Amino acid sequence: MWCFYKDQANSIKKKIEDIVKNKIKDDKDLEDKVVEISKNVLTQLFKALWVKRASWRENISNKNS
Numbered sequence: 001m002w003c004f005y006k007d008q009a010n011s012i013k014k015k016i017e018d019i020v021k022n023k024i025k026d027d028k029d030l031e032d033k034v035v036e037i038s039k040n041v042l043t044q045l046f047k048a049l050w051v052k053r054a055s056w057r058e059n060i061s062n063k064n065s
Helices: 002-026 028-051 053-057
Strands: none
Touching: 002 028, 028 053
16 A cells, blocks of 8 residues: 555656746746745855854764774
8 A cells, every 4th residue: 555655746746847947948047946945045054064063073074883
């Protein structure tokens, strides 16, 4: 039963991805807006990480787990 729902969800996800890709491909203004939003989100993420670097910096190491 669970497999059916998972397959159905994947099918719906694929259909939505195809629709979005086609819309973005055909609409330069929409593509530019998506790029702008993505850039702003990544910029805000890196600013937030930089401000709070003291809390996560100690957890990063170059050692094997």
